[in-house]
Amino acid sequence: MNTTPDAVPTAVPRPTYWPDGTPLSIQLFTLEDSGYGPYVGLPLRHFWTPVSAHLFTRATAEQIVKDLHRDECGILGAFADDGTLTFTTEHENGKESTRTILRPDEHGRYEIGGLWAWDEWGDHAPHTVGQAAFALGAAEYRWTAERCTKHSEGLDHLYAQGREEAHAVSLHRDESAN
Structure with a gap:
């Protein structure tokens, strides 16, 4: 991850490639x-582990922060006016809290990573039909409009x-459009 406690982080690394390029x-x-x-x-x-870091847009980072606050897991996130995102981990037993400061690329x-465990989102996790529609849209982000799955007006x-979120985080790359 690109952070050190209470310090300005280094630049965000660029995503890597599969062995085939x-x-x-x-x-x-x-x-x-x-x-x-x-x-x-x-x-x-x-190859990533549950604590690996991944790149997320500001909109997704904001949703992660909302969900962490709703979960009351002891990790708080806050955005500064300059876009910096600070996660504060509250420790039990009187230990000093830990701050992780992230700057956007x-x-x-x-x-974001290393502060909690990630899991792949899928059918094994409880979800709503709205979450499933959002996920399908992200999964089909490289498809042409003609190939995209059609939804009822309530889910479209x-x-x-x-x-849109998949296009934003991937910088609209079209690495293998179908």
């Missing part, structure tokens, strides 16, 4: 053991939001 694509994440998300992220490595994406905006 294909750029990594978006992936859907959730906080482990939760029904939150799906969070559209861009892995920084083709030149595209407004945040490298969530599907479109998922596609």
